Amino acid sequence: MKKQLIGLLFLVLSASYFQPAVAQQEQDAPFKIGTASFLLNGKPYVIRCGELHFARIPKAYWRQRLKMVKAVGLNTVCAYLFWNFHETTPGKFNWEGQADAAEFCKIAQEEGLYVILRPGPYSCAEWEFGGFPWWLLQKKDLKLRTQDPYYMDRSRQYLKEVGRVLSSLQITHGGPILMVQVENEYGSYGTDKDYLLKLRDYLKEANFNVPFFTCDGVVQLKNDVQKDLFAVVNFGSNPEAGFKALREVQPEGPLMCGEYYPGWFDSWGNAHHTGSSDRMVKELDWMLEQKASFSIYMIHGGTSFGLWAGANCQPYLPETSSYDYDAPISENGSANPKFYALRDMLKKHLQPGEHLPDVPAGIPVQKIAAFNLTSVAPVLSQLGKPVLSDTTLYMEDLGQGYGMMAYETTLPAGAKSTLDFTEVHDYAEVYLDQKLIGVLNRMKNEHSISLPALSKNTRLRVLVEAMGRVNYGDYMHDRKGLQGEVYRISNIGKLQLRGWKHYSIPLGEGNPAFKYQPVATAGKLNEPAFYKGSFNAKNNNDFYLDMRWFKKGVVWINGHCLGRYWNIGPTQTMYVPGVWLNAGKNEVVVLDLHRPLAPRLQGLEKPILDSLTELKAISSNHRKAGQQFGNNAGSLIYSGTMENSAKWQNFNFPLKSGRYIAIEALNNFAEDAYTSIAELELLDENGKQIPRNLWKVIYVDSEELKSQDGKSENVFDLQYTSIWHSQWKDNSPKHPHQIVIDLGAQINISGIKVLPRQDMETGRIKDFRLYLTNKPFKGL
Known part of the structure; x- marks a missing residue:
């Protein structure tokens, strides 16, 4: 009897803190969040999930991609909805064709996969405007991701429409949808928890009755975790530390990584990102040994067709149309070595009665012989x-x-x-x-x-x-x-x-009507122009359009917008789905902002994803020949030592004033030549973060631009997984390493916060110095 009373007391205490386990789900619900695990039909269930976006995959290929997800060893798919993909005009929604989210979920269920729905209203996902419709910006005083009345009203209408289309596909109605996310990574943006609860209530009004959850990064969790919503944590490495952070804010419930990164997205002018297959397999294996759930972001990246690729800021960095992500399933849906390494590991963690299907045959590819575009329309x-x-x-x-x-x-x-x-x-x-x-x-x-x-x-x-x-x-x-x-x-x-x-x-799927003339009679154009031509295809196999004769613009094939190209790289090709080809003649239109080397194209069997032609496409020349950080001891304001961890490092000092700040790394914990930083923040006299919109790097002694996106601006780009990294590919200069930032104006500073690189220890700073002055430093 005593044991029963203790057990009952434990359950009552758990319920009082861990509301999601009881408050938002019926006792007989087919899927529930328990105090220790997810429960599917009353039995413990580990979610092995992978993210892919139906908007980035031609509809005709949805089933093939989902078969690949099942074959790699996953049991669930995560699916974003992009608001701007469905409500391109206020009040007019589209859920047909490529936007048929319900059909995507039904196919997933047919292929034996559950669905975790991420409807927004904010999504991010390197998608244009984070998924918000552009027309919101017509209201000049709009405040996104706040309780701004207009924004909340439009969000409510959108989520109501999502419920109309998808609520019947919840597991509570026999469908595949297990959980629904509330907003996305809000802790990296704000701290208004009432805002999140209102969005949750909008989802309830939209007839969603499966568990709701939020996700955020390790250091942002505290900003949006609350007892009324289940939380999962996002990270790209070190799952033990990630789950420890989750436990600090949510002591009970199943552990889940909402976004685990096997690679990363690409931006114009930066090296192509890749991720370690060995690390991915090792860390996911560790999670499964702990009965922890996860979602791999991305299991298949696909392509941001049309003009749907987004951008990051600080500095402004537009993303490539290719969203390959170095994911286990490549951009064209094929299995790569990372796929097979993941599949071999996941075989060990199947649930009772579960088996892996064979890997589907890959979609064939073809070559297209070089051909000329014969007509031109000046803009x-x-x-x-x-x-x-x-x-x-x-x-x-x-x-x-x-x-x-x-x-x-x-x-x-x-x-x-x-x-x-x-x-x-x-x-x-x-x-x-x-x-x-x-x-x-x-x-x-x-x-x-x-x-x-x-x-x-x-x-x-x-x-x-x-x-x-x-x-x-x-x-x-x-x-x-x-x-x-x-x-x-x-x-x-x-x-x-x-x-x-x-x-x-x-521009986009419908373009202005321009009059064309023969290229041969147009002469040398020195303005933007549309170039048009055609080629014959023997079959409907995929290929990659080689854009290296052109410079910058947009491409259409048979009216389908493939996306943007730019000769600065890293992407030099564009993925062409074979299902968009005609038998025989196919029309190509290329908008080029500059005069191309030649109006010529060809189709390749493999993509070119990592070919930079301008290593300084984004970064200005931060270090001129012979330039060197001099003896600036008179401007030294602080010396300190960091911890060897992935946590934020805080350092405070008496209030100082200046415009130019320099952080100098004297060594690192590995005792080698490298320095890295993920993020750098400055604190004002009240200990609050100082805005970074005017910041500009004016000197860095060393940065890796060739084989890694290690540019110095990464220290204030708002991305915790990107880093400044000193050079290592062709040269490895020794310590000390310095980065100098013009703050844009004289400001008062009472401290700094430094976020070390998150994925590994390499380059983490040990001893450092901080300098501040109102005039440029000596030597610069």
Whole structure:
């Protein structure tokens, strides 16, 4: 009797803390969250999950990809919904064709897989605007991911529609959906727990009655974990530390990694990311030995077709259309060595009565012989009717979501001067009359350009291409076009340019009608143009379109938008699904912002995912020849020693003031030549984080750009898995290593926070020094 009373008391205490186990589920529910494990039909259940996104896979290939997921040894798939993929126009929802989320879930169930649904409203996922519809930005005072009334009302309408389409597919109704996520990684953005609970209530109103959960990274968990919602933790390595952090905020319940990273996504101008197969297998095996559940992000990355690839910020980094992710299932759905290593390990952890099906045959690939594009349509000479405004407008002001805009005004005669556009979102070509005088790239924080002396009034044209909207962090209100006032600055003063004409050039699945002419008679074009041609395909096999003759733009095959290409790399090819081909003639249209080397294409059997042509495509030249951090002892404000851990390291000191800050690594715990940092933050006089939007790296003694994305700007890019890493591929300079940041203004600093690299110990700093000054450091 005594033991029974103790057991009853334990259950009562557990229920009082661990609400998700009892409050949001019926006692006879087929899937429940217990105090120690998930329960499926009353029996302990370990979720072996993998993430893949139906929006990134041609619908005709959904079943093949899901068969691959089953064959590798998983029992569940995680599926994001992207709000902007389903509500492209306010109030008009699309759940058909490529957007048929219900059909995807049904196929998953037919293939023996359960589904974890991640409906948003915010998703991230390196997807355009994190999944938010662009039209939200037409409301100028919008505050995303807050209790802003307009944002919450639109989110509620969207989630109600999600419930209409998908609530009948919950396991409580005989469907495959086990759990539903509330928002996504909110702890990395805010701390308003009432906001999360309201979204949870919207999901309840939408007739979802399976368990709800939240996910976040190890260091952000504390910001959104609460007893009313089950929590899972995201990490890319060190599961023991990740689960320890989860236990600190959620003492009971099954352990689950909501996103385990086998690779990483790619951004333009950075080396292709890969992940260790051995580490992945070892860490997932360890999790399963502990009866812990997981979801591999991504098990199959796929492709961000169309203009759906997003961007990160600080600095601005648009992502590639290829979302290969170095995942176990490659971009074209084929099994790679990582797949087979994972399958061999998962065979040891099958549940009673479970067996692995054979690996499906791969979708065949083909070569396409080189062919020429024979017609061309210049863009600037075929602009439509303009919208007039005294000052520059955003793309969203014109009712346009994606593509390009042309701005036009008149420059009066005058001496040499500089044009300053405040900010350019995201890539601009500047023309005087018909002459291209330069390019401005947001990735390099370029927003001004020199003007020659003008002897007469001259037409100024600025063609702005919108790349992906920021999908993560504090800079998501990413409106496109020219930002703010435009000034002409000369020795006689500062003149604001007015009287602008705005031309919309929408791109995506439906493009403006341009008149084409033969390439042979068009002459040398020095402006953006559409190039068109055709090729014959013998079959419907996949291939990779080789874009190395072209420079920057967008590609369509038979009306399907394949995405963006850019010759800076790392991606030099574009995945072409064979199911989008015609038997016989196939039409290709290529928009190129610059004159191509030749209007020529070919199809390859293998992708080119890691070929950088500009190692400094993003980073400016942080270290000039002969430049060296000098003796700056007079600017030293702190010396300290870090811990050898993946946790945030906090260091406080008496209040100091300055504009230029330098952190100098003297050594590391491995006693080798390398230095790495994941994130660097500064604290103001109240101990609060100082905004980093004006930060700019002006010197780093060493950074790895060739074989790893180790650029110095990673220390303030808001991504905890990206790092600054000193050079190691071709040279390994010894300590000390320094990074110098211009903070953009003189500020007061009372401390720093440093996040060491998360995936391994290599490069973690031991002893360091911190310098601060109002003038550039000696030697720089």
